[in-house]
Amino acid sequence: MTTQFDPDESTARTAADRVFEALQSAIIRGDIPAGSRVGETELAERFGTSRGPLREALRRLESRKLVERTPHVGIRIASLTHEALIEIYYVREALEGMAARLAAMHMTPEEVAGLRALLAEHERDEALQADTAYFQQEGDLDFHYRIIKGSHNRALTDLLIGELYHLVRMYRQQFSAYANRPQKAFGEHLRIVEAIEARDGDLAEMLMRRHVSSARQNIERHLNEHEQTPM
Amino acid sequence: MTTQFDPDESTARTAADRVFEALQSAIIRGDIPAGSRVGETELAERFGTSRGPLREALRRLESRKLVERTPHVGIRIASLTHEALIEIYYVREALEGMAARLAAMHMTPEEVAGLRALLAEHERDEALQADTAYFQQEGDLDFHYRIIKGSHNRALTDLLIGELYHLVRMYRQQFSAYANRPQKAFGEHLRIVEAIEARDGDLAEMLMRRHVSSARQNIERHLNEHEQTPM
DNA sequence: ACTGGCTGGATTGTCGACAATGGCCCGGGA
DNA sequence: TCCCGGGCCATTGTCGACAATCCAGCCAGT
Numbered sequence: 001m002t003t004q005f006d007p008d009e010s011t012a013r014t015a016a017d018r019v020f021e022a023l024q025s026a027i028i029r030g031d032i033p034a035g036s037r038v039g040e041t042e043l044a045e046r047f048g049t050s051r052g053p054l055r056e057a058l059r060r061l062e063s064r065k066l067v068e069r070t071p072h073v074g075i076r077i078a079s080l081t082h083e084a085l086i087e088i089y090y091v092r093e094a095l096e097g098m099a100a101r102l103a104a105m106h107m108t109p110e111e112v113a114g115l116r117a118l119l120a121e122h123e124r125d126e127a128l129q130a131d132t133a134y135f136q137q138e139g140d141l142d143f144h145y146r147i148i149k150g151s152h153n154r155a156l157t158d159l160l161i162g163e164l165y166h167l168v169r170m171y172r173q174q175f176s177a178y179a180n181r182p183q184k185a186f187g188e189h190l191r192i193v194e195a196i197e198a199r200d201g202d203l204a205e206m207l208m209r210r211h212v213s214s215a216r217q218n219i220e221r222h223l224n225e226h227e228q229t230p231m
Numbered sequence: 232m233t234t235q236f237d238p239d240e241s242t243a244r245t246a247a248d249r250v251f252e253a254l255q256s257a258i259i260r261g262d263i264p265a266g267s268r269v270g271e272t273e274l275a276e277r278f279g280t281s282r283g284p285l286r287e288a289l290r291r292l293e294s295r296k297l298v299e300r301t302p303h304v305g306i307r308i309a310s311l312t313h314e315a316l317i318e319i320y321y322v323r324e325a326l327e328g329m330a331a332r333l334a335a336m337h338m339t340p341e342e343v344a345g346l347r348a349l350l351a352e353h354e355r356d357e358a359l360q361a362d363t364a365y366f367q368q369e370g371d372l373d374f375h376y377r378i379i380k381g382s383h384n385r386a387l388t389d390l391l392i393g394e395l396y397h398l399v400r401m402y403r404q405q406f407s408a409y410a411n412r413p414q415k416a417f418g419e420h421l422r423i424v425e426a427i428e429a430r431d432g433d434l435a436e437m438l439m440r441r442h443v444s445s446a447r448q449n450i451e452r453h454l455n456e457h458e459q460t461p462m
Numbered sequence: 463a464c465t466g467g468c469t470g471g472a473t474t475g476t477c478g479a480c481a482a483t484g485g486c487c488c489g490g491g492a
Numbered sequence: 493t494c495c496c497g498g499g500c501c502a503t504t505g506t507c508g509a510c511a512a513t514c515c516a517g518c519c520a521g522t
Binding site: 071072073 | 473475
């Protein structure tokens with residue numbers, strides 16, 4: 001069951017980078033169950049490398065909050081609590097709101113056009129698939145990615161895409177995503193794009209914040225209904 | 232010029248953690264000049280350890296944007312451009328604004344009282360020292376730290392304190408801080424605390440955002456005057 | 463029977479050496 | 493004189509082995 005790579009595509013970089021990406025994918029996709037303890041030796045031979053590069057990969061994953069390490073004890077795959085997810089959504093609200101504001105200021109006309117094209121594509125898919133949520137999931141990520149990159153703010157982009165979104169994706173995998181009202185989300189996306197086209201930074205930020213906030217409230221409602229956190 | 236440690240205080244954790252903190256301090260304090268290339272072997276023997284732990288420390292510092300690594304080439308201490316500093320201030324504006332909002336909602340009465348006590352202490356120091364900026368620098372950081380922690384949002388706290396503020400501090404060390412109008416800043420701090428005491432989250436966020444935004448505009452003004460980025 | 467300490471095993475932390483890659487310098491040719 | 497190519501060297505990437513630490517289970521004592 002050793003993982004196999006394309007020998008010319010991924011070997012370009014160093015082995016530590018390969019095992020880092022592979023391990024990250026494995027965690028996000030749920031191939032390694034969340035919250036489980038794993039040994040370094042086990043992981044090392046699983047990914048066909050030594051413990052040296054593996055440990056470096058683990059350090060990076062630790063800073064991304066994907067694994068937890070306790071000295072002399074071991075590694076466990078991160079299992080996020082619902083509270084942590086809610087906290088992340090507050091951060092997303094602040095950062096993506098700012099991203100939308102900056103996108104309205106700095107996006108090139110080509111980027112805006114691409115954004116609207118993406119939205120049109122979503123509309124077709126949505127019309128076809130009505131309320132199936134999964135494809136819309138990836139489309140939703142794509143939409144947010146474009147606005148984040150449209151901010152042309154590297155610090156903001158690195159923080160959101162490099163640090164936060166991995167956790168969000170792991171979450172969606174763990175709890176197979178709360179039904180996230182694709183038609184409502186699409187309408188919100190539409191209005192955000194309109195605000196960006198109008199170069200209205202204030203409005204774009206406000207709409208994006210409400211969009212993220214709605215998603216958070218939607219999750220909180222689900223949690224209260226299902227009473228998943230008795231405590 | 233080898234760094235020295237308290238042999239009982241810092242040795243509690245692992246050696247990789249010690250060299251991580253030591254290296255981070257050295258970078259922030261400017262002991263290692265920004266932008267300079269350094270070799271792994273050199274650093275390893277400087278901190279009295281082997282290359283193994285040092286490389287793990289470097290990985291963590293890399294994710295914190297304090298060093299830059301290029302494979303097979305080497306390490307260079309991060310030297311932030313002015314544009315990067317401005318970008319960080321936009322992120323701070325968004326995140327600390329949210330932190331102030333959450334602090335107004337979630338701070339305990341004790342934390343609020345401590346915040347006001349800190350402000351009173353600043354007022355005394357400020358009255359004594361008029362316009363000397365340096366002490367106010369640390370006080371300013373302390374003020375912001377308390378509000379961030381007052382948000383009771385771990386994701387937000389980790390991001391701001393764990394990822395961002397090191398860069399801000401390194402900056403202040405590099406460029407020995409732009410004169411940051413302590414009396415004006417103090418007044419803004421005062422109004423933020425008042426908003427938090429009134430549990431007015433909207434106002435607290437707005438004031439904090441304007442506070443950070445003012446600091447950013449102050450820096451931008453200095454950059455334009457001195458024309459430090461000819462390009 | 464239960465608590466306390468202890469020993470054995472396993473896992474992580476650390477180290478030194480080897481291999482591989484990139485940069486630099488020197489020499490030759492146009 | 494300038495440009496290009498090849499070889500050498502330094503530095504990084506990787507590996508395997510040794511040492512330190514923690515956890516589990518057992519044994520003894522009360």
